[in-house]
Amino acid sequence: MFKAKSFLSVLIHLLLMAVVMVALIVGFFYYYLPSTTNHGESIAVPRIEGMQLTDAEDLLEERNLRFFINDSSYNSNLAPYTILTQDPAPEASVKENRKVYISVNMKNPPMIKMPKLIDGSVKNAELILKSYDLKKGEITQVPDLQQNAVLKQFVNGKEVKPGEMIPKGSVVDLHVGDGLGNTEFEVPEVIGMPVDEASVLLVGQGLQIGNIIYVQGSEEPDGTVLKQRPFAEVGAKIRVGELVDLWVAGEEPVMGID
Known part of the structure; x- marks a missing residue:
């Protein structure tokens, strides 16, 4: 009888321990962990x-x-x-x-090398500036035969050479050639010359032929230059690349159709 009671007592204890273990496991995995890790919540x-x-x-x-x-x-x-x-x-x-x-x-811009814009066009400079995260500033036309070509580049009023370090995002101002140059000379006299010879003379001196206006009823032979603008007055100056308008005797030639 004593052994039986002892065996039953052991069995009961084992059963109780098993229940406690199951309770602990269930409580840990289904109550404690979800409450500490917000299981199922996002x-x-x-x-x-x-x-x-x-x-x-x-x-x-x-x-x-x-x-x-x-x-x-x-x-x-x-x-x-x-x-x-x-x-x-x-x-x-x-x-x-x-x-x-x-x-x-970042609060402060990183320093980058100034790209080379000189001798390129303004359009090309805009593309380069954008690729470097720089901004195009003021465009200033200056006398130069290179029309629309970048001559100098400035940041904060200071000329900057290619390769110099500048802050990223800087505004870059450009000096651009106006295509005229700054060489001045006396206005050539072409009045009284045949228009073709006058054109050769003007172009040969770096000038451009502007408007050609034909005038009928003149006593001069057809094709003779009657008037020009600018006038070839004493002391009158002209710059390379500027236009010269001509008034020519006769009717305007009709271009033949082949």
């Missing part, structure tokens, strides 16, 4: 791209999320500490206390 990541870092920090804290800056860049069109990218993406479902990895806009 948080939607807010959109913080474009926000200031301090504002984004407050918003993430409200959602029980954290952030980590893993990259930085510079955009002159955005305020410093603006958030540029985020990972996970907006509206992604994550667990509480999840890190959101972000990149931010």
Whole structure:
């Protein structure tokens, strides 16, 4: 009888221990863990791209999320500490206390080498400036035979040579040739000359033929230059590349059709 009671007592104890173990396991996996890890619950990541870092920090804290800056860049069109990218993406479902990895806009621009714009066209300079995240500033026409060609480049009023270090996002002002040059000379006299000879003379001196106006009823032979503008007066000056208009005796020639 004693052994039987002892065996029953052991069995009961083992049974009680098994019940306790099952209760502990069920409580740990189905009650304790879910309550500490928010099992089955998720948080939607807010959109913080474009926000200031301090504002984004407050918003993430409200959602029980954290952030980590893993990259930085510079955009002159955005305020410093603006958030540029985020990972996970907006509206992604994550667990509480999840890190959101972000990149931010730097306060101070990095220094970059000034590209070579000189001798290229203004259009080409615009493309190069954009690729370097630089801005086109004021375009100043200066006397030079190279029409629309970049002659000098300036940042903050100071001439900058290619390869010099400047802040990214800088405004670059350009001096551009006007195609006329600054060489002045006396206006050549072509009145009384045949128009073809007058044209050769003017072009040979770096001038351009402007309008040719034909005048009927003149006593001069047809094709003779009767008048010119600018006038060949004493002391009158003209620059390379400028236009000269001509008035010519006779009717305007009709171009033949082959």
